[in-house]
Amino acid sequence: VQLVESGGGLIQPGRSLRLSCAASGFTFDDYAMHWVRQGPGKGLEWVSGISWNSGSIDYADSVKGRFTISRDNAKNSLYLQMNSLRTEDTALYFCAKDYRGGSSGWYLFDYWGQGTLVTVSS
Amino acid sequence: NFMLTQPHSVSESPGKTVTISCTGSSGSIASNYVQWYQQRPGSAPTPVIYEDNQRPSGVPDRFSGSIDSSSNSASLTISGLKTEDEADYYCQSYDSSNHVVFGGGTKLTVL
Numbered sequence: 589v590q591l592v593e594s595g596g597g598l599i600q601p602g603r604s605l606r607l608s609c610a611a612s613g614f615t616f617d618d619y620a621m622h623w624v625r626q627g628p629g630k631g632l633e634w635v636s637g638i639s640w641n642s643g644s645i646d647y648a649d650s651v652k653g654r655f656t657i658s659r660d661n662a663k664n665s666l667y668l669q670m671n672s673l674r675t676e677d678t679a680l681y682f683c684a685k686d687y688r689g690g691s692s693g694w695y696l697f698d699y700w701g702q703g704t705l706v707t708v709s710s
Numbered sequence: 711n712f713m714l715t716q717p718h719s720v721s722e723s724p725g726k727t728v729t730i731s732c733t734g735s736s737g738s739i740a741s742n743y744v745q746w747y748q749q750r751p752g753s754a755p756t757p758v759i760y761e762d763n764q765r766p767s768g769v770p771d772r773f774s775g776s777i778d779s780s781s782n783s784a785s786l787t788i789s790g791l792k793t794e795d796e797a798d799y800y801c802q803s804y805d806s807s808n809h810v811v812f813g814g815g816t817k818l819t820v821l
Contacts, residue, residue: 646809697757
């Protein structure tokens with residue numbers, strides 16, 4: 589299993605950024621996927637999850653209405669569109685695979701990527 | 711909002727046993743599964759306990775998990791401590807909206 593995030597960088601407050609996660613080594617369209625972030629020197633924060641068929645999608649209250657998760661099963665890819673970015677969104681963003689498909693809730697993050705760093709600063 | 715509270719840090723000597731607690735702020739922690747993740751410096755997290763007390767394949771049986779309903783807490787116990795166990799440990803569960811909730815993390819020092 590390999591998860592490789594990309595798309596991070598330095599961005600000004602209020603601007604938008606799109607993160608991508610390329611998955612390999614497993615049947616991507618069988619499993620739910622998530623974004624989890626970690627602020628500098630801080631703990632883990634779940635950001636968003638999407639079920640195997642995009643039928644279930646959910647967000648943390650801190651990003652709801654600003655971030656959009658999506659997936660393209662044909663391309664084995666997960667995305668996170670981040671709009672109206674704030675300085676408090678500065679973090680390392682991890683892509684994580686769920687052990688299950690996500691149709692009946694989120695479960696266990698069994699594989700993680702190495703993360704892509706997003707820095708929101710003027 | 712539902713929160714999971716962990717001690718900021720714990721330390722113990724090699725060969726000893728350490729227990730890290732994770733206390734739920736409301737409701738019953740036994741209502742939802744608790745998972746535990748290990749994060750070594752500079753690395754991504756990996757699961758060490760799932761469904762309260764199950765070990766993923768490859769995780770040594772020195773790692774164990776439990777639930778104490780009387781204190782509304784979950785615990786991760788590591789016995790026979792090794793220097794390689796030095797890491798941050800996070801508990802994880804769910805709130806009433808099925809949102810994933812992580813504890814604040816505990817830094818384990820093996821000295």
